[in-house]
Amino acid sequence: MTHAEKTLEVAELYLSRQPIHALSASGEPLWSRGQLLRAFCAGQVAVIDDDAPSPVNRLPAPDACPICAEPLVPDDICATDIEMGICHAACLEGSPTVDLDSGEEIDGGKVDTYRYGDDPLAAMLNAQCRRGDWMQTVTGRQFWPLDPRADDIDIEDIAHALSMMCRFGGHCDRFYSVAEHSVLVSENVPPDDALWALLHDASEAYIADIVRPAKRFIAGYKDLEEGIMSAVRIRFGLPKEEPASVKRADNAILADEAAQIMGTKPKDWILPEPPLGVRIVGLSPWQAKAAFLARFQALTQGR
Structure with missing residues (x-):
């Protein structure tokens, strides 16, 4: 199982223990891959209780980028590949991005990045739930001008x-x-x-x-x-x-x-x-x- 699949499995396990409050127009729960992640991010599910599975950021993470084989160290700018897991973001430059719901390639889509040591699921969810598009700052952060947050300010x-x-x-x-x-x-x-x-x-x-x-x-x-x-x-x-x-x-x-x-x-x-x-x-x-x-x-x- 890839790191990305393990990440999704844990999110699904979280949600399987709690009622989903967000419903589609037809009244069905939002259970597609993309909708699941967005609902989880948007707080449309109940708070996870104390005996829920360990958070994703406690799962074992790879120690080296699978592309360049260089060690992954805190503050490295990383991205998650659906097959290989956590990689250096620079190693994924030019790689295609795909829609989580359809699996279709997104023309011109941006790779969502985060700092190594942060929770990659949280970073992925955060990016999917933000309003508008993001810019890259000089320190390598993502910043959403239409949806700014204090944690993004440096x-x-x-x-x-x-x-x-x-x-x-x-x-x-x-x-x-x-x-x-x-x-x-x-x-x-x-x-x-x-x-x-x-x-x-x-x-x-x-x-x-x-x-x-x-x-x-x-x-x-x-x-x-x-x-x-x-x-x-x-x-x-x-x-x-x-x-x-x-x-x-x-x-x-x-x-x-x-x-x-x-x-x-x-x-x-x-x-x-x-x-x-x-x-x-x-x-x-x-x-x-x-x-x-x-x-x-x-x-x-x-x-």
Whole structure:
């Protein structure tokens, strides 16, 4: 029996012990392979009791990738092949993906990945039950912009992406990253608000920096942004409401940016705050990332 088959067998055994609450349109239980996994993931079955079979993540796992024969170690990015079991995700690049219900190959389908040592069933279920499609982050995580969760948020991903992203859609006289802007905002608010300030544009790490004149006219963008920021707030223990000091500093530093890096203006900008007088440097991406992470460490002591 392959690892994938063993995984499914355990899921079926779990569900055989409990009533299935999700029914199809005809009133039949959802018992196809794909429906079974999705129902299990979506919480449409009762909680497993204490004497249920051991969870899948306690099953013996292979010690080496069956394709490259290299050892599987914690934090390796892995995927599960239906025949061979757990493999390095890189070894499965270009492999076909199949629909769990029909067994048919999915044209252009993505391989669902997880970190070795995590529960592969949970990863598979998690991917099947998420809304929308996923993107890969720089640390190798899957991130669903339409269905963000706090566990998917990583400060390394945020710092890297924001350091590579130029403010003003690139229409400034030097490279000036969202990460550098965020550090400046965090340095010009009261200490209790500094972490919120540093992360006030964290959603842009996953959906890019849209220029202000366009952002408010893009249908659905505000909800998308708020969904990601909600996950960020939960991940880092931030209050729900953005502090007023953050908004003031953000707008005041916008005035500094307008004065220092935007060149000759065709018309005066109408801004809600006067400039603070901060100096815009234009750090390189690696410098901005280092400054962002250093500021984060100083504010959180690594938490």
